[in-house]
Amino acid sequence: MKIHPFFGATSAWCAVALMGTSVFGASSALAAGATDIQVWYSLNSHNKQVFQKLVKQFNSDQGEVHVTLKAFDSPDEIESALPGGAKGKDAPNLVQLSDNHAPDEVAKRSYILPLHTLLAKYPIKDAKWFLAPEHAFMRDAKGRLLAFPYMVEIPVMYYNVDAFKKAHLEPAVPARTWMGLQDQLVKLANGGSRDCPYTTDQPVSINLESLAAVNNQLYLTGDNGMQPKVTPSFPLDLMYIRHLSTMISWARTGLLVKPELEAKSTQRFANRECAVLMSSSSNLGWFNDTRSLKFGVSGLPYYPQATSTPGDPFVGGAALWAIDNHTKDQNKATSAFLGWLAQAKNAAAWYQNTGYLPLTAQAFASTDKSYYQNLGDWQELVAGYARRPTPTERGFHVTNYPKIKAMFRQKLNRALEGQDPAVSALRSASAEAGVIVRQH
Incomplete structure (x- = not known):
């Protein structure tokens, strides 16, 4: 059909x-x-x-x-x-x-x-x-x-096919590892995408929540908050520190355009200003109807040091x-x-x-299969969610998360702006989250 x-x-x-x-x-x-x-x-x-x-x-x-x-x-x-x-x-x-x-x-x-x-x-x-x-x-x-x-x-990685070709990246698809993507972003910056090699409108989802799930790690203690009568906490350990340190360096060198509010990041990608965007899959229909935009969809990057095979991000x-x-x-x-x-x-x-x-x-x-034409890995990414998830992929439950997420975003913004180092930003975020979880 x-x-x-x-x-x-x-x-x-x-x-x-x-x-x-x-x-x-x-x-x-x-x-x-x-x-x-x-x-x-x-x-x-x-x-x-x-x-x-x-x-x-x-x-x-x-x-x-x-x-x-x-x-x-x-x-x-x-x-x-x-x-x-x-x-x-x-x-x-x-x-x-x-x-x-x-x-x-x-x-x-x-x-x-x-x-x-x-x-x-x-x-x-x-x-x-x-x-x-x-x-x-x-x-x-x-x-x-x-x-x-x-x-x-689900969060996905959108990429501008023309930008990849202009930078002479073959094949014209993003790498699935963070370090491999970093090498590509350097080439994209030097090959026509200097103003916006990479950006995201979902910093918490990409850099904290999905970082855990894609790397097959728990996001919260207590089995991602699924254990009854256990108050979960957010460890935000070494993997997060290394990752945020990398993102801070990307922001400092211009590989990452710092996240913007009010859909500015997604609009810039739709306007073909950005080569890579990590954002919600719910933007796919909009992008698909933007006739001047030639793009593909890929899964989020992972760290081979953490997992040999990437998991699925949380829905x-x-x-x-x-x-x-x-x-x-x-x-x-x-x-x-x-x-x-x-x-x-x-x-x-x-x-x-x-x-x-x-x-x-x-x-x-x-x-129909024709729908997936030129959409990269979209069909494969979607199909994974019909299968039974692993304990690190199925999601998480926690009290007061909207308030915690807003605080996490503030901490990430300060770090990406160079105001706080990764270690102190994440330690502070973890401590404050522990307090908010217990609020009634």
């Missing part, structure tokens, strides 16, 4: 973008008698359009359920609006929430309806989740799925959480909408046009 051209970058997309959220709300009159449900979400501009088009298709395919969308500028805005909004008469039925690595705690909120509870009453038929159930993403201590795993992303992203205290008709309608999204054709369109991992095994299986 070949899905992706249907959702290509056409003038129709522009019309959808101009419609905005208001059109989806105003069109409810066209579905008189339908059960209306509301979805709160926050996506980048490209993926927002993909989602809007799918929802518009759902509303036109049938007349029993009508979905109204409410877009937010950021996930933080959703979190701020949710406590009050979930209790009002206009409470949403589904809300996009980012993975906070403590899904059990989210599920305990008074207004949350765990997905496994919803689907026990109104099951989704004939859908096999793509992501192996051993992954910790959006699952509780019993392995039950707590939210609809729709916006699942992350967001999911759609069901909100409780709605009528039976609305809960049934919510499940019907999720079931439609899970249908092979619709799930395949979402996967192919965004870069999020496939929702279902059927979506992955139905994706």
